[in-house]
Each structure stands twice: as structure tokens, then as C-alpha cells.
Amino acid sequence: xxxxxxxxxxxxxxxxxxxxxxxxxxxxxxxxxxxxxxxxxxxxxxxxxxxxxxxxxxxxxxxxxxxxxxxxxxxxxxxxxxxxxxxxxxxxxxxxxxxxxxxxxxxxxxxxxxxxxxxxxxxxxxxxxxxxxxxxxxxxxxxxxxxxxxxxxxxxxxxxxxxxxxxxxxxxxxxxxxxxxxxxxxxxxxxxxxxxxxxxxxxxxxxxxxxxxxxxxxxxxxxxxxxxxxxxxxxxxxxxxxxxxxxxxxxxxxxxxxxxxxxxxxxxxxxxxxxxx
Amino acid sequence: xxxxxxxxxxxxxxxxxxxxxxxxxxxxxxxxxxxxxxxxxxxxxxxxxxxxxxxxxxxxxxxxxxxxxxxxxxxxxxxxxxxxxxxxxxxxxxxxxxxxxxxxxxxxxxxxxxxxxxxxxxxxxxxxxxxxxxxxxxxxxxxxxxxxxxxxxxxxxxxxxxxxxxxxxxxxxxxxxxxxxxxxxxxxxxxxxxxxxxxxxxxxxxxxxxxxxxxxxxxxxxxxxxxxxxxxxxxxxxxxxxxxxxxxxxxxxxxxxxxxxxxxxxxxxxxxxxxxx
Numbered sequence: 001x002x003x004x005x006x007x008x009x010x011x012x013x014x015x016x017x018x019x020x021x022x023x024x025x026x027x028x029x030x031x032x033x034x035x036x037x038x039x040x041x042x043x044x045x046x047x048x049x050x051x052x053x054x055x056x057x058x059x060x061x062x063x064x065x066x067x068x069x070x071x072x073x074x075x076x077x078x079x080x081x082x083x084x085x086x087x088x089x090x091x092x093x094x095x096x097x098x099x100x101x102x103x104x105x106x107x108x109x110x111x112x113x114x115x116x117x118x119x120x121x122x123x124x125x126x127x128x129x130x131x132x133x134x135x136x137x138x139x140x141x142x143x144x145x146x147x148x149x150x151x152x153x154x155x156x157x158x159x160x161x162x163x164x165x166x167x168x169x170x171x172x173x174x175x176x177x178x179x180x181x182x183x184x185x186x187x188x189x190x191x192x193x194x195x196x197x198x199x200x201x202x203x204x205x206x207x208x209x210x211x212x213x214x215x216x217x218x219x220x221x222x223x224x225x226x227x228x229x230x231x232x233x234x235x236x237x238x239x240x241x242x243x244x245x246x247x248x249x250x251x252x253x254x255x256x257x258x259x260x261x262x263x264x265x266x267x268x269x270x271x272x273x274x275x276x277x
Numbered sequence: 278x279x280x281x282x283x284x285x286x287x288x289x290x291x292x293x294x295x296x297x298x299x300x301x302x303x304x305x306x307x308x309x310x311x312x313x314x315x316x317x318x319x320x321x322x323x324x325x326x327x328x329x330x331x332x333x334x335x336x337x338x339x340x341x342x343x344x345x346x347x348x349x350x351x352x353x354x355x356x357x358x359x360x361x362x363x364x365x366x367x368x369x370x371x372x373x374x375x376x377x378x379x380x381x382x383x384x385x386x387x388x389x390x391x392x393x394x395x396x397x398x399x400x401x402x403x404x405x406x407x408x409x410x411x412x413x414x415x416x417x418x419x420x421x422x423x424x425x426x427x428x429x430x431x432x433x434x435x436x437x438x439x440x441x442x443x444x445x446x447x448x449x450x451x452x453x454x455x456x457x458x459x460x461x462x463x464x465x466x467x468x469x470x471x472x473x474x475x476x477x478x479x480x481x482x483x484x485x486x487x488x489x490x491x492x493x494x495x496x497x498x499x500x501x502x503x504x505x506x507x508x509x510x511x512x513x514x515x516x517x518x519x520x521x522x523x524x525x526x527x528x529x530x531x532x533x534x535x536x537x538x539x540x541x542x543x544x545x546x547x548x549x550x551x552x553x554x
Contacts, residue, residue, distance in 0.1 A: 022379075022380070024383070060376075060380055060383075062374075062376060062380045062381075062383035062384045062387070063380075063383050065383070065384070065387045066383040066384070066386040066387045066391060067391065068349060068353070068387070068391045068392065069346050069349045069350055069353070072345060072346045072349055073346060076345070076346070094376075096374070096375060096376050096400070096403075097339075097373070098373060098400060099337075099339060099371075099373050100425070100426070100427040100429075101427065102299075103299070103337055103339045103340075104339075106301070106337075106339035106340050106342070106343040107339045107342070107343070109343040110339070110342045110343040110345070113343075114343060114344065114345045115345065123373070123375060123400045123402050123403075124402060124432075124433060125400050125401060125402045125422055125425075125433060125434070126373075126400075126422070126425050126427055126429050126430065127427070127428070127429020127430055127431065127432030127433055127434070128428070128429040128432055129427050129428055129429040130427070130429050131429075145402055145403070148377070148402075148403050149377070150377040150378065150403055150404070150406050150407070151404070151405070151406055152377075152403050152404020152405040152406040152407050152408075153403065153404055154404065155401075155404030155405055155448075155452055156401060156402060156404055156445060156448060156449065156452075157402070157404075159436060159438045159443075159445055159448060160438060160439045160440070161436045161437060161438075161439065162437045162438065162439040162442070163437070165439070166436075168433060168436055168445060171432075171433060171436060172433065175432055175433075
């Protein structure tokens with residue numbers, strides 16, 4: 001999916017929501033455990049009840065990989081099912097890969113060829129040749145970690161360069177902007193530091209941001225929209241646990257739908273205020 | 278496997294070699310392609326012919342993952358086969374994972390429970406909570422990226438903090454040393470910058486280093502031993518392509534064996550010079 005199409009879908013659905021499918025097999029409702037593939041069944045019901053209100057899904061690969069081969073089967077089925085329900089939903093593999101060139105090329109093959117994801121999250125530590133192989137595909141996206149929403153973000157991301165005065169995360173943004181245009185690169189910027197989105201927008205006015213941390217991690221959607229939205233929206237705001245594990249009983253999908261609609265209604269408000277819809 | 282045992286194996290085999298199983302399905306000898314699982318058959322023959330001379334194997338997960346479910350099956354079979362041939366070989370999952378705490382916990386489950394690797398390579402960008410979950414296992418290891426051997430290493434790893442004067446990779450070493458003792462943490466330090474291993478040893482005198490970049494990437498084993506070895510060896514030097522793809526014909530395993538023996542003989546010399554054996 002390309003930039004223009006993504007913006008169109010945001011306007012069409014009045015939503016810039018991404019639902020994180022962090023489908024921990026130990027947390028899904030018990031009544032699903034008798035089924036052949038409980039995780040896929042869980043995802044299917046979540047997708048059925050939420051796809052009208054979201055522009056993106058983001059399976060968190062760790063939760064699939066942890067089950068070995070079975071997990072990869074659930075992941076592939078989930079991706080196929082999303083495409084079947086709506087082939088214009090943006091699907092992100094949240095895998096945070098990144099390695100030397102010949103290895104990143106393999107990861108690109110995994111997520112963009114063997115599986116047909118639209119985007120992959122990538123860790124920047126190893127620099128340009130760890131990112132380039134992912135940029136060789138048309139209409140596929142790298143989502144580079146810049147400023148994350150966890151407490152460990154303080155360990156390295158704010159290290160300030162003695163020559164340029166840039167923080168590490170600012171250098172990641174600046175370099176990333178050189179490596180990939182707004183049509184092929186996004187950046188992760190955590191909602192728990194929403195006020196910093198204004199500074200981030202100074203460096204990358206046009207690129208999309210994938211914003212985790214709304215919900216379970218305590219970030220505010222309002223603040224994210226205020227500081228991070230640009231005139232093409234430029235935001236995908238992710239919510240995972242606050243939607244998919246909002247209820248743990250037989251009614252989980254209906255409750256997830258309500259949570260999703262609430263977020264979507266709030267997003268509609270901010271898109272309207274910005275004059276986008 | 279613990280630190281003491283690893284050191285014993287190094288002395289016993291007069292080797293600190295790690296063989297990287299970057300078993301690209303497109304590069305393995307053609308005559309294997311008719312078999313049911315060509316990649317596993319390739320690894321099996323490599324393992325058969327080299328295990329006497331190496332203390333570690335390091336499957337590069339990207340090369341398995343790129344084949345989807347089939348790749349994960351080959352990976353599991355490879356790990357099982359290494360354990361069958363010699364259950365005192367150190368096996369590293371080169372996966373460069375790292376994410377917020379609850380996700381890293383899942384990655385730990387993948388590589389330390391679902392699969393029984395001894396160690397996992399981890400990317401440091403997201404800080405302490407992305408590393409901690411891997412440190413909760415007895416006799417399992419985190420191998421944290423510090424200074425990598427690729428050209429993109431220059432993009433971020435040398436950013437120098439204006440307060441402390443530390444480079445990013447130096448801070449990773451210092452923080453990592455706080456997070457994990459020499460019994461549970463190693464660091465990646467590239468052979469292409471062997472002279473820097475002396476500085477690295479000043480920060481972490483006792484921790485093991487996993488050193489990629491000897492061979493295909495141009496690093497010198499002699500220099501690595503000179504600057505990086507400590508009195509418990511403290512080195513695992515990795516070679517991948519220069520061994521496993523040294524020959525592309527039916528004789529590949531025998532040629533790999535010769536290349537491995539050459540490296541092991543050279544390693545024996547440096548271990549002797551250092552008075553370790």
C-alpha cells in the first residue's frame with residue numbers, strides 16, 4: 001500500500017488506528033483453548049469485530065514465534081484472513097529486525113515475499129546497510145525505531161552527540177529521512193512522550209509516525225494528535241492490550257469492538273478539528 | 278552452559294571458534310536440492326565434519342525464517358542434531374531481538390524454552406527492559422550488540438555523549454555490564470575493528486566477546502586474539518561464509534572441515550601463546 005492510499009483509507013474510515021495483535025496464547029479467553037488453533041480463532045474474531053474501524057493491524061511477531069512452528073502457521077493464517085476480510089488494510093509485522101546487509105535481505109524476504117506484509121518494524125542500531133534491503137520493495141515500508149515508549153528508552157536514545165548536539169533518536173530520524181522517503185519509511189515514536197512529537201515533527205514533517213503506548217502504557221491520544229498530526233494525518237496510533245484483552249470472557253470480541261469504536265470516534269474528532277475530514 | 282564449562286571446552290578443543298550457520302537455501306550445493314530438507318542436510322554434513330574443532334554454532338535465524346514454517350522446522354532439526362552429536366556445544370540463536378519487556382519475554386520463551394538455545398543475540402536500542410527478560414534463565418546468555426562489523430556501524434555506534442564522553446557502543450558495554458555478569462552476558466564486537474578490542478577490554482575485562490567479521494568481512498584472527506583475548510580466552514570468533522560456503526560442490530563438507538581445522542590450528546597457537554593451554 002502506498003502513502004496516498006493509506007491517507008485515503010484514513011479519511012474513509014475516519015480512523016488512524018492500528019490494532020496490535022499481541023495475541024499471547026496464555027491470555028486469550030479460555031473457551032477458545034479447545035479449538036484447533038486458538039490464537040487464530042481469537043484473531044479472527046477480533047478482526048471480524050474491529051476491521052471497519054481500523055486502518056491497520058500489527059501482529060507482534062514475538063507472540064507467534066514463541067510457539068514455534070505452530071505460531072508461524074497462526075500468523076500466516078491471520079495475515080491471510082485480514083487480506084480476505086479487507087485487502088486494503090495496512091498490515092505491519094512488528095518484528096524489530098535489523099542485521100548486516102545480507103541478513104536483512106533475508107528478513108525482507110521473510111516478511112515481504114514469503115509473507116506479504118506491508119511494513120516491518122526495524123531496529124536502527126546497525127545503521128544504513130541493515131535498513132537498505134527493506135527499501136528495495138515497491139509499496140513496502142520500513143518503520144524504524146526512533147523514540148520508544150518503554151522505560152529502557154532512557155538508556156541510550158537520549159544520548160546527546162557532542163558534535164552535533166543531536167540526541168541518538170534525533171539522529172535516527174535525520175538519517176532515516178535520508179534513507180527513505182515518506183512513501184517508504186515511517187518512524188516509531190512513543191505516546192508516553194507525546195510532547196516530544198512536536199520536536200520530532202520539526203525533523204520529519206511529512207513521514208508517518210507509528211505511535212505505540214496509548215492505553216496500557218498510559219499515553220494520551222489527545223496529546224498525540226495535538227503534537228504529532230500533520231495535514232496528511234501522518235499518524236498510526238497503535239493500541240494492543242487495551243483492545244484485544246479488554247475482556248477475557250466469551251464476549252471478548254464485542255467488548256473489543258466497543259473499545260475500538262470509542263477510539264475511532266475520538267480519532268474522528270481530531271481529524272475533523274484538523275480539517276482532514 | 279555456564280562460563281566455567283565454556284572455558285573448559287575451549288581448552289579441551291584448543292578452539293574458540295563459532296561456526297555461523299547462515300545456511301542460505303540459494304547458496305547450498307545444488308546436489309542437495311533433491312532431498313526432503315536440503316538446508317538441514319547441508320547443516321548436518323557441516324556439523325558432522327566440523328564439530329570436533331568448534332566450541333559453538335550460530336544459526337542465523339534470518340536464513341531459516343525467510344522460508345517460513347519450513348525454515349523453522351529445519352532450524353529445530355539442526356539444533357536437535359547439534360545436541361545429538363555433542364551436547365556440550367554452545368549454540369547461539371543469532372536473532373538480534375529486542376522489544377519492550379512483555380515482548381522480550383516472549384522472545385526469551387521462543388529461544389530458551391520452545392527451543393533450547395544457550396544464547397541469543399539482542400539489539401540494545403530499547404534499553405534495560407528489552408534485555409532483562411532474557412537474563413531470568415539459569416545458564417542462558419544474552420549476547421548484546423555493541424560494536425558491529427558492518428559499514429552501518431558508523432551511523433550511530435560512535436555517537437559520542439556530550440556529558441560523559443562515552444560513545445554509544447561504550448555506553449552499551451558499560452550498561453550491559455551492570456545488567457548482566459560475565460556468567461550470563463557477552464557482547465558482539467566486530468573483528469573489522471580489532472584494534473578497538475583493547476579499549477573494549479578496558480570497559481569489560483572479563484565478559485566474553487562474540488567476534489564476527491573474520492573471513493568474508495575481512496577481519497584478522499591474529500589481531501582479534503592480540504587485542505581481545507583475556508586469561509579465560511574471553512573470545513568466541515565467528516566464521517560463517519568462509520567455512521560453510523568455501524566450496525559449492527559435492528565436496529563441500531570436506532572443504533569446510535579443512536577450513537575449520539586451519540582456523541582451529543591458528544587458534545591453538547594463540548591460546549598457547551597466551552598460556553591458556
